[in-house]
Amino acid sequence: MNLELLDFTRRALEQGLPRERISGALHDAGWSPADVNAALAAFAETDFPLPVPRPRPYLSAQEVFVYALMFTALYASAWNLGALVFRFIDLAVPDPARRVFHAVLMDGVRRNIAALVVAFPLFAFLLRHVHAAIDRDPTKRESRPRKWLTWLTLFIAAAALIGDVSALVYNVLGGELGARFLLKVATVAVIAGGTFGYFLADIRKDEAA
Incomplete structure (x- = not known):
């Protein structure tokens, strides 16, 4: 958070100015709504004569581990789901110009399913754990690993x-618009688009909080 903005907000609250007036002045000065909300949220709404700072999120090794593992499980799930659908498309609509043995395709199917059986439940479990932790302590929304990895995921999905x-x-x-090609394009669009939409909504929820 910008220290200049935080210091201004603290001094304005010390003067007893209403939060709405502080917010309006900062908006008029060009600060973004997200920055203004974050600065005001840094201080508790109490009747104490001085601004009372809220506990600020800190970077812990456990937090980095949880988020890194969760997003790694997400990437593994998305990759293997896409590969699995691609293999089913190759089985359903074979390419006459490219001979691929059925046994090779089925071996790839087994590998993708095995990876999904491990990765996706792990991602779902960690995502639920993270959301429960945020519900208990809303300041965890400001977690740096969470924000960085969320934006990285948006970048990867957008690139895809x-x-x-x-x-x-x-x-x-x-x-050249064959059925195999269109099905694979649709697969990538659904997986990448779904991932992008979910995490974009999550970021907007953070900004509105």
């Missing part, structure tokens, strides 16, 4: 969507 649309446009221009 851009690549997906680019491949679609390329094939449209070349007049």
Whole structure:
């Protein structure tokens, strides 16, 4: 958080100015709503004569471990789900120009399913654990590992969507739109788009909190 903004907010509260007036002045000065809300949220709303700071989130090794493991499980789940669907598409709509043995495809299917059986329940469990911790202590929304990894996930999902649309446009221009290609494009769009939408909504929820 910007120290200048935090210091201004503290001094304004010491003068007894209403939060609405402080917020309006900061907005008029060009500060973003998220920055203004964060600065005001740093101080508890009490009748004490001086501004009472709220406990600030700190970076712990456990927190880094939990978020790193959760997002790694997410990436593994997304990758293996996409690969699994791709293999089913190859089985359902074979490519005449590319001979792939059925046994090789089925071995890949087993690997993807095995990875999903481990990774996705782990991700779901950790996500539930994180949300429960945030419900108990809303200051955990400001966790640095959580924010950095969430934005990294948005970047990866956006990059996948851009690549997906680019491949679609390329094939449209070349007049090559087979069923296999369209199904794979749709698979990437659903997985990457769903991931992007979920975490974008999560960030907006943080900004509104």
